[in-house]
Amino acid sequence: MTTRRLAQLVDQTLEASVVGSFTTIGPSLRRRLDHWDPFASAKGKQIVLTGATSGLGLKAAEILVSLGANVHLVGRNKQKLAGVVTALQDSAVAHGGSAQGYVCDLSLLQETKRLLAELQKAVPVLDVLIHNAGALLGDFTKTTEGLEQTLAVQVLSPELLTRGLAPQLSAAKGRVITMTSGGLYSERFDLGSLEMTEANYKGTVAYARAKRAQTLLTMTWNDDFGDEGIRAHLVHPGWAKTPGVAESLPTFSKVMGPLLRSPEEGVDTLIWLATTNDVLLEPGQLWLDRRPRPLHKLRRTKLTSGQERVAKAALHEWCEIQIAHALSTGGHPSSKPQN
């Protein structure tokens, strides 16, 4: 059996087992069998990264800075963000890049709009926009702008930022990368049940529905901006040991403990997608361990191509309405600039 055939066979076996694929077993075997290249240099690249103050985002920021990138880190906690930026300065200087912080609570669209204006000014040519911020929220939370928080952070803010930064991304023929989750495999997209109410709220379901909605947003961004050279991708980190997982899934985190990926393993494919010089990567795919993976594992979650077309248009329209509504509410005191 050739090495390539063996790598393919092992990969398929891992993928079918789920646990083998999502835990640390996945990258340890695939790295060796697929002969993963070291990351390409990111020198000179301008990269916006949300959720940069913890877990996967923090690790991604460290690696991107060490590759020479100019990283624009978005965090909601001013002190925490300042600490991360300070900690990255030496590496940034040593590797010829930079680290700059932007305070923004992405659950508030007024704050996201202000962030957008700051980024449009600071980064006229944007190579990579990474939507990483997110959390599985156990309790139903409505923001002061009237939005369910999971959707505000993981669907509406990414939509507002991507569309607003399209000219800057287009100037670099840039990439948009969204951090998704295996949770999406359990949900079929249905706009009618996307926004959960306090009465029917279940954190894991709200999270999975938001992640499923991100797949449609990614397709629509490719439809709308592909001609401008922008490519949008989805990436799945596997199951990685992060503060987010420990907090939102404590039992899972304890039981899976030794098998969870390290944050480095969790962000490997994200960094690879952000920095690879391979411009032939087909957009709109879901990547895990440097290979594209199916968007669906269950027949019941699939839409026909006609249903998908209607769903994409409906989600886009819904996002526009929600964003316009949130922006017209007058905002919350914390949405005022904090710098």
Ligand SMILES: NC(=O)c1ccc[n+]([C@@H]2O[C@H](COP(=O)([O-])OP(=O)(O)OC[C@H]3O[C@@H](n4cnc5c(N)ncnc54)[C@H](OP(=O)(O)O)[C@@H]3O)[C@@H](O)[C@H]2O)c1
């Ligand atoms: N770890 C995994 O196994 C796993 C698996 C599948 C998908 N993911 C996805 O990977 C991404 C990162 O997760 P993680 O595990 O690294 O979790 P984490 O350690 O909790 O990090 C999440 C990051 O998002 C930020 N964030 C959350 N809500 C925000 C808001 N309203 N405004 C601005 N920033 C906000 C957090 O800010 P603070 O630092 O202020 O809390 C933090 O920096 C998420 O999208 C998650 O869904 C993770």
